[in-house]
Amino acid sequence: MTADARPVPPPLGRGDRFTVWTMRSTLRRAAVMGAYGAVVFGVLQGIEARSVGQGLIEGVFFGVLFGAMTPRFIDRKVRKLTGLPRPETLRLLTAVQTGQVPDEPVMARAVLVWVAQVRKVQRTPQWAWLVYGLFAAATAAWLVVALVDRALASAVAAGVTLVLWTLIVVRVPRRRAAAIARADRAEAAALAVLGTHNTGQ
Numbered sequence: 644m645t646a647d648a649r650p651v652p653p654p655l656g657r658g659d660r661f662t663v664w665t666m667r668s669t670l671r672r673a674a675v676m677g678a679y680g681a682v683v684f685g686v687l688q689g690i691e692a693r694s695v696g697q698g699l700i701e702g703v704f705f706g707v708l709f710g711a712m713t714p715r716f717i718d719r720k721v722r723k724l725t726g727l728p729r730p731e732t733l734r735l736l737t738a739v740q741t742g743q744v745p746d747e748p749v750m751a752r753a754v755l756v757w758v759a760q761v762r763k764v765q766r767t768p769q770w771a772w773l774v775y776g777l778f779a780a781a782t783a784a785w786l787v788v789a790l791v792d793r794a795l796a797s798a799v800a801a802g803v804t805l806v807l808w809t810l811i812v813v814r815v816p817r818r819r820a821a822a823i824a825r826a827d828r829a830e831a832a833a834l835a836v837l838g839t840h841n842t843g844q
Contacts, residue, residue: 659740666736669714677710683807684709691800724760725753742828744836751836758826758833765819765826775812782808 665671685702689695721732727749735753738744739761744754782805789798 663737663740666740667733669718669733672714672717673710675710676713677706680709681706687800687803690796690803693796720760721757725756727753738832739829740825742825742832744829744832746836746839748837748840751833754829754833758830761822761826765822775808779805779808779812 665675681702684705685698687698688701689698692698717736718729718732721727721735722729725732725735727735731750731753734745735750735757738750738754739757744751782801786798786801786805789795789801
């Protein structure tokens with residue numbers, strides 16, 4: 644299979660384009676992940692404490708911590724599995740997201756390794772659904788107790804948590820299917836790159 648015969652990945656949607664833009668810079672990934680964490684945690688803490696100031700302070704603290712640690716953990720995992728230097732991990736993550744694998748055997752092999760990791764992560768074990776259910780039940784119990792005690796702030800925080808958790812669980816299958824589809828495209832492109840180089844030797 645020649646380079647021109649590689650499977651052409653479909654156009655990226657707006658969300659995927661934003662994800663790719665984010666993945667091309669460690670600083671961007673840290674900022675985006677930190678912002679998500681800061682908003683969710685800050686809103687919940689602010690409601691619970693009935694204080695905008697406390698919500699802002701704790702949201703910023705958690706956002707900085709989450710934004711700093713998460714990309715670092717992912718990059719370390721990529722380097723451990725693939726042996727790529729740190730700057731190359733950004734190219735690898737982008738290649739898997741877009742299906743556009745660079746015409747380099749080393750990168751193609753790394754894509755195959757990371758694709759296998761993606762598939763492994765996306766296979767949610769049965770016990771995980773039990774944990775999801777227990778967390779939802781605990782949050783619902785928190786909401787009921789808060790309503791009985793007429794603790795309005797706590798009830799609102801519990802309600803927001805329950806809604807967010809429900810949205811996450813509902814989106815899990817959809818996001819899993821999308822991640823596996825992207826992994827399949829990246830795998831096909833990586834195999835095409837390796838096939839081209841093996842044929843040329």
